[in-house]
Amino acid sequence: MQRLRGQGGWVPFSTYMQWALHDPEHGAYGSGRLRVGPRGDFATSPSLGPDFAALLAPQVAQWLQGQPQAEPLSLVETGPGEGSLALQLAEALASQWPALAARTELVLVEPNPGMAERQRLQLAACPLPCRWQTLQQLAEAPVRGVLLAHEVLDALAVERVVWDGEQWARQGVELLEPTDGVFELRLSAAGPLPEVLVAQLAALGLVQPGPQREAGWTTELHPGLAPWLAQAGAALVAGQLLVVDYALEAWRYYAPQRANGTLMAYRQQRASSDPLLEPGHWDLTAHLCLDSLEAAAAASGWEPLGQRRQGEALLALGLAQRLHGLQQQDPAQLPQLLSRREALLRLVDPTTLGDFRWLAFSRGLVEQPTSLFLQDPPLS
Numbered sequence: 161m162q163r164l165r166g167q168g169g170w171v172p173f174s175t176y177m178q179w180a181l182h183d184p185e186h187g188a189y190g191s192g193r194l195r196v197g198p199r200g201d202f203a204t205s206p207s208l209g210p211d212f213a214a215l216l217a218p219q220v221a222q223w224l225q226g227q228p229q230a231e232p233l234s235l236v237e238t239g240p241g242e243g244s245l246a247l248q249l250a251e252a253l254a255s256q257w258p259a260l261a262a263r264t265e266l267v268l269v270e271p272n273p274g275m276a277e278r279q280r281l282q283l284a285a286c287p288l289p290c291r292w293q294t295l296q297q298l299a300e301a302p303v304r305g306v307l308l309a310h311e312v313l314d315a316l317a318v319e320r321v322v323w324d325g326e327q328w329a330r331q332g333v334e335l336l337e338p339t340d341g342v343f344e345l346r347l348s349a350a351g352p353l354p355e356v357l358v359a360q361l362a363a364l365g366l367v368q369p370g371p372q373r374e375a376g377w378t379t380e381l382h383p384g385l386a387p388w389l390a391q392a393g394a395a396l397v398a399g400q401l402l403v404v405d406y407a408l409e410a411w412r413y414y415a416p417q418r419a420n421g422t423l424m425a426y427r428q429q430r431a432s433s434d435p436l437l438e439p440g441h442w443d444l445t446a447h448l449c450l451d452s453l454e455a456a457a458a459a460s461g462w463e464p465l466g467q468r469r470q471g472e473a474l475l476a477l478g479l480a481q482r483l484h485g486l487q488q489q490d491p492a493q494l495p496q497l498l499s500r501r502e503a504l505l506r507l508v509d510p511t512t513l514g515d516f517r518w519l520a521f522s523r524g525l526v527e528q529p530t531s532l533f534l535q536d537p538p539l540s
């Protein structure tokens with residue numbers, strides 16, 4: 161509240177989101193307060209168990225194997241959360257592709273000290289050498305390998321813009337002075353828009369959004385995406401980037417009927433569309449716009465390899481066979497087998513995690529193997 165007051169009682173939504181998530185003392189991630197997992201604040205695919213990493217590992221290994229022999233390699237995970245995906249992938253490489261693992265390091269990119277602390281504990285016994293770096297540090301000595309961004313780009317601070325029927329305004333968060341001793345926050349719009357946002361609206365064909373969008377129509381723009389992709393590009397001399405996140409095509413994201421964008425808040429397995437609840441205690445997340453992501457990736461020299469919905473990608477990587485294989489396991493393990501079965505089905509559920517998008521890009525590679533997850537699933 162004091163910080164908001166120090167800014168004159170109003171900040172753009174992106175500033176509020178940055179503070180609420182990433183402030184090292186008060187932010188939900190910065191403080192390490194948020195817990196990822198089915199018993200934490202929200203579940204992600206890797207947090208449901210080891211099968212997600214086991215299915216992804218052959219894809220990572222295939223990409224790493226495509227690099228020139230004898231070059232040192234890096235598996236970089238940005239936004240590693242609890243560190244479980246990084247650990248499970250490192251273990252899979254070490255046990256199934258030992259020669260590859262012998263020349264591969266793990267690099268964790270985590271700006272939030274509270275999260276990095278938990279990752280260090282989780283990775284204490286990691287079979288690969290580990291280091292924590294920023295993308296800027298990596299850019300000073302770029303690496304070869306694979307860069308993963310699983311549910312991290314949705315945590316970049318978004319701008320919210322409001323169409324008032326005649327013009328655009330930037331949505332912000334306003335501090336209401338107390339009448340009865342209690343401070344309150346509210347969303348309120350103020351113009352004009354900075355150039356960077358006008359340019360993004362122009363790229364989406366939304367400078368004049370037309371008569372179908374009523375006054376008050378609100379959406380999100382992603383000014384952090386292009387700088388992030390440029391930094392990621394500078395960090396990787398050659399290799400692949402895999403982005404996994406909720407994402408929508410621009411025509412769905414910015415459809416007239418989607419009048420309040422995609423912003424959501426999560427805490428203790430509850431979801432809310434109110435981003436102002438208990439700042440610093442809720443995860444705030446907005447979907448990605450596929451068209452904006454692809455355009456920003458191209459502008460930073462990333463070549464598109466292809467994209468799939470998670471359900472299709474995991475089936476191509478062998479999820480159905482894995483599910484079938486559970487039947488051959490020891491029945492004495494029934495409770496564990498049932499929970500793995502449930503997790504596998506959740507990963508491909510088209511109404512939730514199965515609808516996530518997997519987008520792959522590459523840079524600096526002469527030869528490009530067809531990616532496993534872009535192939536059709538084998539018939540079983």
Ligand SMILES: C[S@@+](CC[C@H](N)C(=O)[O-])C[C@H]1O[C@@H](n2cnc3c(N)ncnc32)[C@H](O)[C@@H]1O
Nearest residue numbers: 189204238239240241269272275310311312315
């Ligand atoms: C939603 S969690 C996802 C965690 C994990 N990838 C998973 O899927 O279980 C977002 C993670 O990204 C981190 N993060 C947020 N902004 C980031 C940024 N700009 N660069 C790297 N990591 C970031 C957060 O601290 C957190 O670890």
